[in-house]
Amino acid sequence: MSLIEFTDRGLYCRRGDFYIDPWRPVDKAILTHGHSDHARWGSKAYLCQTDTKPILEVRLGPGIYQTAGYGEHTFINGVQVSFHPAGHIIGSAQVRVEYGGEVWVVSGDYKVENDGLSGQFESVKCHSFVSECTFGLPVYQWKPQAQIFADIQHWVLKNKAAGKSSILFAYSLGKAQRLLPCLTEVTDRILVHGAVYNVHMALANAGIALPEVHRVTPDTPKEWLKGAVVIAPSSAEGTPWMKRFSPYVVGVCSGWMNIRGAMRRRNADAGFPLSDHADWPGLLSAIKSTEAECVYVTHGFTAAFGRYLNEIGIHSKEVKTEYGDDEAAEKSTELADTIA
Template sequence: MKQPLLVFNEKGIYCEQADVYIDAWRPVDKCIITHGHADHSRWGHKQYITHHKNTSIIKHRLGDIIVTGKAWNETFVINGVTFSLHPAGHIVASSQVRVEYKGEVWVFTGDFKTENDGLAEAYEPVKCHTFITECTFGLPAFKWTPQAEVFNDINNWWATNQAEGKTSVLFGYSLGKAQRLLKHLDPSIGKIYTHGAVENMTEVLREHYDFHETIRITRETTKDELKGNIVIAPPSAHGGTWIRKMVPYVTASASGWMTFRGARRRRAMDKGFVLSDHADWDGLLESIKTTECEKVITTHGYTDIFARYLREELGYDARTEKTQYEEEGAEVGDKKEKEAAS
């Protein structure tokens, strides 16, 4: 029986012909990295290959590593196997990986979204025979409202809070979501403050991307300075002593999980905005269709449900594979929300 071009083993997704891994979750000699979130770019590999804009991101997170940067659509050949990176649209510098050997083409998406958010490089459909896709939001219940409407709501929320003399605290992951929020906030309303983790990552990204002016929150920052303005912070900052200096404040989370009733309450948020860095149900189906693939492998999210739909309703040769990608740095919903969805 012919060996698949890519296989899933205890270390990650492996191309035996090239002796290369993609987004390995255990240390390997050579690994292609799709993006900077911690569940896809792990410490310990001897050599990293990624998009050149992602090199500074993973160096910031992983420290002193050996990394080679590649351009979009730049081909590189390893032992006869041709690889190239293509925009995934998930977060800044996120890639899909195209793998070709003897006329057979596989594509691994990593994480992706199909809506162009105006910051991350827009998702690029790549034709292939086998498509390895995430399905974080692989249920029909997930259908995103156009981004422009969501950001209009966010800016109106901020303006309302300002009129009431309150600080707006908006939570989003320090890599990806935070910069997307920053890009589309309206600075004419007030000043934009950032938690240190968000500011540190944004400073790394300013080399390649344009953002509004931000002010890092320090121990010297006062309540009066923050009053009426907006603060972007990672979810981990919620509930800690750090937030006390925001009083009086109003909190909000920007996440695809805000689709569900109860998600906002479980996270103890005053407001929820449905804004995801992953493809929704329609985006997942459309992306599969545009690849013109014959086989689909679902890797993380609602894998069983989504693969079954692809087989039974659409006629694809679809199956699931287990991975250790948990959307850690992207947009993970807690277990209660995933259980509620299924």
């Protein structure tokens, strides 16, 4: 029997009697991070990395939350569990599970470039590695973050010169915080949608250092709205909330912007391929560094990516889970965050 089983509730460790990122309510859930496709409501107790707790509290509400720092060992029914940096968003972690000399690592979502906020991805040696492959095709290869930030800054300054507001669509958890250091270099005031503000304040109140932002409300001074720099979730697209910034242009921050035509399909004026997931080279380097005997690929281009791994001599299996694209998963959560 494997140390980790793939069940209809989620990834289950029978020996420890806990689940990792379950998509059904369970007694004991260990979470890799706070995005809504991995952190779901209804379980009796949660174990997460320390910086993820404030995110869970604002999104899942009151509950039993146990935390651990990176590299700290927790024993559950004799099974050793530890969190290791995944580099995906603030508080994101890979879950290392060990018992009887067998080691599994469930990576959740991850990226290998250090964004200066989410921590540096840590390679963890293991026998079995569970990996996402959201962008598991060779066409997905990211530019360095510094280059993308320079493109965003140039775009904002061009819009300002033309008397237009710059609205950047970005996930309320993760990318919105990642953009802040970039934008503070070209504006002295960053306005944000309520969904972004709620996550921002949960993190700031927990002691995480972030630049100041201003929530857009009916009382926001009108002079702030013209030529503004705004971060909003994609759920705001096409809503009356946007009209107050006219004239405005829209930029979408997403790895999907790496594909020609994606910007047009999103009705965006600009697309910035900024992703919180590993690209094709990043996935391959991360997987190879684990030296895993078997790699389980999930949520993404699983068939194509798994087949490639097998072709290059890395034993791989495709597994079905209920994790998905952050953007689709986050839209309903962002709406809830707005009214929270």
